[in-house]
Amino acid sequence: MKNVIVGQSGGPTAVINGSLYGVVREALAHSGEIGHVYGMVHGIEGFLQDKIQDLGQTLTGEDLELLKVTPAAYLGSCRYKLPEDLSSEVYPKVFHKLEALEVGYFLYIGGNDSMDTVSKLSRYGAAIGSSIRFIGVPKTIDNDLVKTDHTPGYGSAAKYVAGTVREIVLDSSVYFQKSVTIVELMGRHAGWVTAASVLARKYEGDNPVLVYLPESDFDLERFAGDLEQAFLKTPYVVVCVSEGIHDASGKFICEYGDEAQVDNFGHKMLTGCGKILENFVRSRFGVKVRSVELNVNQRCSGALISATDLEESAMAGSWGVRAALAGENGVMAAFRRNGDRPYRMECTTVQVDDVCNREKAFPREWITEGGNDIRQEFVEYARPLILGEVSRPVKDGVAVYLYRENN
């Protein structure tokens, strides 16, 4: 009887623990085929330092349910890239450790860098004739993994963005005064998270009236023209931008302030594009302007988890365990959409080599011609992913989350 080991890698999400829950629950349910369920603390990096926990021992039934609704990575995460050269001494080291633990099934929850880890380990394993099966479980708020309809974590980030932008829109229209509110959202390369801001709209012409993604070149003069047009319709203009918007030359808008911004300690200030645009609007239009950066709460808020996303995350974890037991190796659990109304989704497996180190950009055809808005096709795609509320236990007025005690 072989053991399972599971790790989390890359940036946190609101539901990466939902996938961990799925893996642990499914593995524990196969007590005839699976022995221990080990967790790597801080991913493969921690594993190399023998940081592991026996999750069957540490997670009681109650803890497991709490784990499911706890945002951020319970096991801790890492950003450790295995060497490209499979003859590196790291690989035998990993495999010796896995064999010592009698691991038969290795599950890794993460984004495309983490899938790279799964790819390399499965290729090395094949080369040495190992029987250990390596399975990827997708996770990223960025929704930029190929070969899957969407990624676990995206739905909750999208729901957080939609709900929070909705409230910023209310806040921004309180005073009877022309104003611009710029909301800077996550997404260095892909605009999926920012696009979700259009889900905040409650009627035709509602804010945010302007939305800019990195998939479309940004131009300050065109932006000024867009604002002028927007002011014809509403005195309160809310603009949502991805942190990674750039001009036609590829220069990031957030770099526009670089030369000038050195602080009192002589160091370059890192400013977001929202701040740059805020200053541009102030100097050009002389209106009230504010920029808001939603920051890490997009990926770690447990207050607005999508029930759909959470259930799918758990399902992806379970599916990964079942795929491993069925003999699959070097694959990632993926989602295939079978319908929009009603929304129907099923799990499938894809080759991890086809996923790792690639990025799925936001489709150019879902961006309007002017590059300043998102088309209805995206709303149809994304709406089902943010549906459903998740209730959390609360103590003393603050949500109760699960903590890892050791390591």
Added chain:
Amino acid sequence: MKNVIVGQSGGPTAVINGSLYGVVREALAHSGEIGHVYGMVHGIEGFLQDKIQDLGQTLTGEDLELLKVTPAAYLGSCRYKLPEDLSSEVYPKVFHKLEALEVGYFLYIGGNDSMDTVSKLSRYGAAIGSSIRFIGVPKTIDNDLVKTDHTPGYGSAAKYVAGTVREIVLDSSVYFQKSVTIVELMGRHAGWVTAASVLARKYEGDNPVLVYLPESDFDLERFAGDLEQAFLKTPYVVVCVSEGIHDASGKFICEYGDEAQVDNFGHKMLTGCGKILENFVRSRFGVKVRSVELNVNQRCSGALISATDLEESAMAGSWGVRAALAGENGVMAAFRRNGDRPYRMECTTVQVDDVCNREKAFPREWITEGGNDIRQEFVEYARPLILGEVSRPVKDGVAVYLYRENN
């Protein structure tokens, strides 16, 4: 039979509409004594432009319940200060309009600037022998009104800060790497909102380990020493600071970057103190550092409304109407605490002249000697205010809020 008029003024909060709900509901319940319930759109400023709505007509029963859980100011707000000189022509203008509407009871929901409006109108009214009664209903996330145990709006802001900081703490401890996360919170003069970050702690020594309020002078070198001490206890240091922290000379920390920060358009960049401290930590310690500014969501998030705060806000509105009917004038509804365990609170009235244009600072004796933490007395004071969850109607994955259609 006289009419009621009600307005909202100053910055939005998550529950200012809770007070409006309380006023409207209470007024409508006194159909024998009160005729119409008018709403000023955009406060006294909009009223002077005849922007009013008959709320008994526009708000159906269902709308009224939705109003209660809608953040930001439904009626719209203003930042309009009436002239100090009571012989200004504005005063007869206001009173002619009030008389034309047969208003007997004037209720104004707001902070200390709004109480100034109530004070001036009631004094002018007394001078001309008007029978109109002017009543203030307190509102501010800043909790800086005197003569009341706390203000409606503070509990929800505190709950949002505690819950959000809790999640940022989880997020910041995912990687096994020394790091500093600086959370910048609202509060230019008073530290009440920032102090609420300690309610995020779940165990002794938990993050945020350092908290700085404007009521205590801030010093960069002492801060560096505090960080060194903190690193002895945890690799993940979360620091919460008020936007208004300043040094012993009174200079705001957010002004430390001023001379250097001019953007490409030749304009001064407005940077928060969080960004300044982020850069300081990076240059001094060379560790991973991030700053997060929670921004307007502290005052407009409907996702983490405190049920206690919401009920009290509604109660303050009702109390205001009852006080007006009982003949009071130039007073503000206030809260008197009658016990902590169990928490017991009652409404009372205080002279609005004693409240307006004054600020209640965070008590210096609730800040630790080193100026970097908050004492348990505050936790005892604030905990009851953030208790209780509020459920909201949701449609298409996003909360449903009430909109004002006209004006």
